[in-house]
Amino acid sequence: MFSDRFDQLVQALRILPSVGPKSAQRMALHLIMKNREGALGLAYALNEATTHIHECSICHSLTEDEVCNICASSERDEELLCVVESPADVMAIEQSGSFRGKYHVLGGHLSPLDGIGPEEIGIPALIHRLSSGQVKEVILATNATVEGQATAHYLVEATKHLPVQMTRIAQGVPQGGELEYIDSHTLSQAVHNRMRMK
Amino acid sequence: MFSDRFDQLVQALRILPSVGPKSAQRMALHLIMKNREGALGLAYALNEATTHIHECSICHSLTEDEVCNICASSERDEELLCVVESPADVMAIEQSGSFRGKYHVLGGHLSPLDGIGPEEIGIPALIHRLSSGQVKEVILATNATVEGQATAHYLVEATKHLPVQMTRIAQGVPQGGELEYIDSHTLSQAVHNRMRMK
Numbered sequence: 460m461f462s463d464r465f466d467q468l469v470q471a472l473r474i475l476p477s478v479g480p481k482s483a484q485r486m487a488l489h490l491i492m493k494n495r496e497g498a499l500g501l502a503y504a505l506n507e508a509t510t511h512i513h514e515c516s517i518c519h520s521l522t523e524d525e526v527c528n529i530c531a532s533s534e535r536d537e538e539l540l541c542v543v544e545s546p547a548d549v550m551a552i553e554q555s556g557s558f559r560g561k562y563h564v565l566g567g568h569l570s571p572l573d574g575i576g577p578e579e580i581g582i583p584a585l586i587h588r589l590s591s592g593q594v595k596e597v598i599l600a601t602n603a604t605v606e607g608q609a610t611a612h613y614l615v616e617a618t619k620h621l622p623v624q625m626t627r628i629a630q631g632v633p634q635g636g637e638l639e640y641i642d643s644h645t646l647s648q649a650v651h652n653r654m655r656m657k
Numbered sequence: 658m659f660s661d662r663f664d665q666l667v668q669a670l671r672i673l674p675s676v677g678p679k680s681a682q683r684m685a686l687h688l689i690m691k692n693r694e695g696a697l698g699l700a701y702a703l704n705e706a707t708t709h710i711h712e713c714s715i716c717h718s719l720t721e722d723e724v725c726n727i728c729a730s731s732e733r734d735e736e737l738l739c740v741v742e743s744p745a746d747v748m749a750i751e752q753s754g755s756f757r758g759k760y761h762v763l764g765g766h767l768s769p770l771d772g773i774g775p776e777e778i779g780i781p782a783l784i785h786r787l788s789s790g791q792v793k794e795v796i797l798a799t800n801a802t803v804e805g806q807a808t809a810h811y812l813v814e815a816t817k818h819l820p821v822q823m824t825r826i827a828q829g830v831p832q833g834g835e836l837e838y839i840d841s842h843t844l845s846q847a848v849h850n851r852m853r854m855k
């Protein structure tokens with residue numbers, strides 16, 4: 460619109476998730492008209508983050524160091540390991556404040572049709588990690604999707620020979636869920652996995 | 658969350674309009690996990706745009722050159738001048754494809770309580786521009802807000818001595834507007850400014 464570099468900025472902003480052409484335009488105008496200092500700060504933060512953030516060598520979550528904060532912490536329970544698909548899942552569980560153990564990030568889920576087998580998501584490395592005997596319970600927190608379920612079941616089979624307890628995060632009606640709006644698969648799971656109250 | 662630079666990136670993304678803490682986190686994770694090249698491209702585009710884009714010396718819209726594309730164009734009607742509050746308005750009118758004249762960007766509207774008088778939004782410069790006699794009609798396209806209306810009325814008064822026609826963009830029910838959802842002020846304007854069809 461105004462100039463090539465303006466259009467290039469609009470295009471560059473389109474890489475952000477859920478930013479369409481209209482919002483990219485609005486963002487570009489806002490930055491140029493109202494917050495050039497913020498724009499330069501964002502450019503700096505993007506360069507810094509991209510250059511310095513990489514996988515943790517132990518859990519495969521994200522860190523700037525050799526090992527992430529959680530793996531390095533002596534205050535986290537070494538006997539409890541939560542297996543998730545991605546660093547986004549680590550973030551979600553951490554923000555729920557419900558877990559004080561360590562993590563293992565698979566970096567995906569089994570998907571044979573896409574050529575993603577156990578090797579591709581580092582299952583041999585996870586089994587090696589479990590072989591040391593330090594972990595007593597693995598909480599399988601892969602997504603509640605077909606692929607996430609299949610990955611969880613595969614891990615139960617693959618660790619049969621190890622003296623480690625395998626659990627799966629509960630599935631059911633979400634907090635605040637109104638039954639009439641819950642899909643029937645979730646509802647039938649919730650009835651099947653009902654918990655005794657008395 | 659994962660590291661200082663990750664948190665700094667999340668903070669930096671918050672300067673974007675309508676990006677709250679949750680979307681900033683989602684954006685940061687998306688960039689780091691899925692599109693580092695895009696993140697570097699965005700950093701570059703932000704630096705380039707911030708450094709090279711400035712006000713057009715004639716119309717005060719945005720450009721990388723001394724004068725913007727529209728001011729420099731010989732295909733735009735020099736006799737028609739559209740007065741708007743901001744470059745965003747230039748963009749909106751250009752995208753409507755409804756105007757082939759030139760623009761003048763005020764950079765705001767009159768707001769006496771905030772100390773914004775005619776000088777602050779360059780009205781003397783606009784009157785000087787009109788004095789050359791080249792412009793035959795000024796289309797007042799300030800916003801349909803109280804301040805935008807006051808600014809339009811002020812301009813009509815301030816140009817009384819000049820042989821230039823002053824018009825105001827129409828106000829009424831927007832395209833697709835259903836009367837039951839239109840505010841009563843707009844509706845009474847629309848009735849008052851009704852147009853003859855036969």
Ligand SMILES: [Zn+2]
Pocket residue numbers: 515516517518519520526527528529530531
């Ligand atoms: Zn780690």
Ligand SMILES: [Zn+2]
Pocket residue numbers: 713714715716717718724725726727728729
């Ligand atoms: Zn211009």
